[in-house]
Amino acid sequence: MKKRIFFYIVSALILFLLQSSLLSHFRIADVVPNLLVIFTASIAIIEGSLDGCLAGFICGLLLDVTYGPVTGMYALGFLIIGYAAGKTNRIFYREDITYPILIIGASDIAYGIYMYLFGFLIRGRLDFLFYLGRIILPETVYTVILAVFLYRLILLIAVRLDKEKN
Amino acid sequence: MNRNNRKRPRIVFIVLIVICVALIAASASGNNFSGGGRAVSLILRPMQSGINAIGGLASSASEKRKDKAMLESENDSLRSKVDDLQSQITSMQQNLADYDDLLKLTGLSEKYPGYKMTGARIIGKDPGNWYSSFTINKGSSDGIKVNMNVVADDGLVGIVTKVGPASSVVRSIIDDTSSVSAMISKNYDNCIVEGDLKLINKGLLNVEMISDDTSVVEGDEVVTSYISDKYLPGILIGYISEITTDEKDLSFHAKLTPVVDFEHLSTVMVIEDLRSDLNRSGEKQQSSGGSSSSGEEKQTEK
Numbered sequence: 001m002k003k004r005i006f007f008y009i010v011s012a013l014i015l016f017l018l019q020s021s022l023l024s025h026f027r028i029a030d031v032v033p034n035l036l037v038i039f040t041a042s043i044a045i046i047e048g049s050l051d052g053c054l055a056g057f058i059c060g061l062l063l064d065v066t067y068g069p070v071t072g073m074y075a076l077g078f079l080i081i082g083y084a085a086g087k088t089n090r091i092f093y094r095e096d097i098t099y100p101i102l103i104i105g106a107s108d109i110a111y112g113i114y115m116y117l118f119g120f121l122i123r124g125r126l127d128f129l130f131y132l133g134r135i136i137l138p139e140t141v142y143t144v145i146l147a148v149f150l151y152r153l154i155l156l157i158a159v160r161l162d163k164e165k166n
Numbered sequence: 167m168n169r170n171n172r173k174r175p176r177i178v179f180i181v182l183i184v185i186c187v188a189l190i191a192a193s194a195s196g197n198n199f200s201g202g203g204r205a206v207s208l209i210l211r212p213m214q215s216g217i218n219a220i221g222g223l224a225s226s227a228s229e230k231r232k233d234k235a236m237l238e239s240e241n242d243s244l245r246s247k248v249d250d251l252q253s254q255i256t257s258m259q260q261n262l263a264d265y266d267d268l269l270k271l272t273g274l275s276e277k278y279p280g281y282k283m284t285g286a287r288i289i290g291k292d293p294g295n296w297y298s299s300f301t302i303n304k305g306s307s308d309g310i311k312v313n314m315n316v317v318a319d320d321g322l323v324g325i326v327t328k329v330g331p332a333s334s335v336v337r338s339i340i341d342d343t344s345s346v347s348a349m350i351s352k353n354y355d356n357c358i359v360e361g362d363l364k365l366i367n368k369g370l371l372n373v374e375m376i377s378d379d380t381s382v383v384e385g386d387e388v389v390t391s392y393i394s395d396k397y398l399p400g401i402l403i404g405y406i407s408e409i410t411t412d413e414k415d416l417s418f419h420a421k422l423t424p425v426v427d428f429e430h431l432s433t434v435m436v437i438e439d440l441r442s443d444l445n446r447s448g449e450k451q452q453s454s455g456g457s458s459s460s461g462e463e464k465q466t467e468k
Contacts, residue, residue: 016293021214071193076186
């Protein structure tokens, strides 16, 4: 368990760095993909709710202490995503790529809606459809495309960590 | 996971949710956990600046591969623009001469007389799509403090919101949560300049007028106001670009084009004078004619 938590922390740091310093130079349709959502959802799909929770909490907390307008906001959102995505862990085979991609896409949409509710609706920005079209959906498309590659990589590492444990 | 820890995820989930809610509650009541944030930012900072440099190189390389046709059409349009601007320059030179004369009269020799500034490089941007803040490579060890104003190209960029030992986070004025107390420089009409995610693509900001009977026209200069408690007075924000009147309640709605190009920002200047300090030593400054003197005084006191 300790080893895996260490793996989550290191991965979250690397993905966060990539996203904030590298991918912000490669915006497509003016959005940045969300690597941390890919990571949280992937871990949840592969390892289940418990690990999904932990990975999500780590990712969220990292965003909170660096950029978060309110500490805890990102952590709560990622935590919920990790838990919910982990609930589907028993239903499917994790080696089949279509289903994880669907779940990752759904997670990113859920994340977008969460951010809208707690960051924007709360301040009276009511035009949900605008934010859906301008940010949530483009971000999801971009994220899903990257997820195809990133999920396989995360699966590879996670399976190896599991083997070492046994 | 085996059957006997089936309940574990739920317990962990609930515990973590409680932690999150506690963090949100604590943070909403003013505690911003700068300790943990500082430690993380210290680890991230060198890597962030390195990766950011790679990203900058790669994106500038891809920009170079522009189409020849595109360059040609751009050349044509630029040529006609040069002619336009040439004629504008001559008329501006006239204005400038007048302006110089007026400056001599009022004794304002510089745009921002004597604010103590320090340059900083942008090393990272908010990794999401909802907010517009960025990280700079200077922190508390360089004398940066929360609420310091950040400028570039002679215009307001934003305000420092979080400070780590060697890096700090700046919220730019185009961020959806940003609002700046400002005024129209020609007639001192107060207004509020608000960032709006809906206008970011057009490069505009919202301006909310305080008074309805204002004589604002397009092109009016907007600067930070004297009544703001975070922003230093008189910093240029931008120019009014769109004015619409609501037919129903006859209220004014204006948009503003900032002078700063937020898309291609790579270095900024942080003003090391805080607005709260300015209030305290305001009278002293007026008599000595600039805040640089007070800044030097502070240094010698240390």
